[in-house]
Amino acid sequence: MLSRKSIYLMSLLIIWMAVIYQARTAHAHYFLNCNSVDSGEIRYSDNTAYDDALDHAIDIWNSYELIYLVPDDWASFEDLVWYDVDRDDVDWAGKYYCYAYYTDEIRMNSYILDGQSLFMQKYVAAHEQGHALGLAHNQTDYSQLMWYTAVCGCNTPQSHDVGDYQEKWGP
């Protein structure tokens, strides 16, 4: 039979373990091992028809002022290209492709996006741009932009999204 003292110590241990677990998950960062950032910026080409969504993604991520998303021009190396596909054989609305030796891609799927609101189109663009900045899917908090499905009711980076961005690119 357990003594009162050992029960007390065990409950303390459980509480302590719960605190440690909380602290660890609260500070977890979700990064891809590939991104489109080159010398502090991403030079992108706009071949998508979803210009309002693209502009939204560019403006919202540029507002954090660590990595700059800038249109590609003749003098710069193209890091990322946005374009549209029309695919009914996949379930994604947008997808980021990261390549070691080629220009990275964000593909917007018109088959799904054309049936979505502008708010949702902006969500997809901002989420995919988050991937191009090296952010992976959040594994613990569905209220974040970088959760793997669109359940945050948001279309801008949330606290953990911004925390990960700052952890990865901040001083």
Ligand SMILES: [Zn+2]
């Ligand atoms: Zn994603």
